[in-house]
Amino acid sequence: MTAIKNESTIQENKGFALEKCPVTYIMEKIGGHWKPIILYHLLSGTKRYNELRRAIPAITEKMLIQHLKQLESDKLVVRIAKPVVPPYVTYTLTPAGEKLRKVLIAMAEWAIEDSKDNSLTIYENINASLLQ
Amino acid sequence: MTAIKNESTIQENKGFALEKCPVTYIMEKIGGHWKPIILYHLLSGTKRYNELRRAIPAITEKMLIQHLKQLESDKLVVRIAKPVVPPYVTYTLTPAGEKLRKVLIAMAEWAIEDSKDNSLTIYENINASLLQ
DNA sequence: ATCGATACATACTTTAGGGTAAGTACTTGT
């Protein structure tokens, strides 16, 4: 109707959000489905490319390498390639990446607790449906 | 939980990942661009729908309501609607949602530190009330 | 009588993320 959606430039708003909201900031760095998983596996130390692949069987090679490159350009991991054949490439957390440990561990802890609580409520729901 | 048998290798792998990887689990709940931001704003207490809108100017109404509903069905927030006109609807963290405080604060703290190190933008310090 | 405020709903379109499948280069093992 007469309502003119006045969301001026959404880019402007996004800029504003990025300036003021740290959660938005971290989402730009570790958002997406795979990045936290990759980082989580790197918490236990330097890993070769194929070690990561095997540790995360559901990821495709394209996704793995793509996100590794993004993490590298965001200075969260370091890529070290030894000039040998066959290739020997390792990925290691930078100090900034290491500092994500607190975040990732907090995530994992929450997940473990929540999945416990949730399986309880699932059982409750099953019981409830059986009682109807 | 027993994995659902599936012909697809990918689905099987995803099931495996979900079973074994808590980080994957939490990504299913708070993954995506907007959810952590919404949850972060709810840390400071119950908010009306429009309060959230104004707090997150970059989000569209569709995204906001969509994610609020998902968060509700994942038992992370509670929606309470007073039967009045004009509508009065509030969103509050559940106990499970409250437990995300550690995760979200860790995220925010990391973001502030990292952005300083990158000397991009100096953020204002987090609202102290969020840290209690 | 229309307006504005609230809290949504919904049809449509666009975009970005992710998946599939194939190829590359180089060398050791059989």
Place this chain on the structure above:
DNA sequence: ACAAGTACTTACCCTAAAGTATGTATCGAT
């Protein structure tokens, strides 16, 4: 001779997520 292992790269496709733009219900206020 050729397969196997390593660490990628690239072209193509498909879907799910996100954005755009509207509509809806109700009431008091102007």
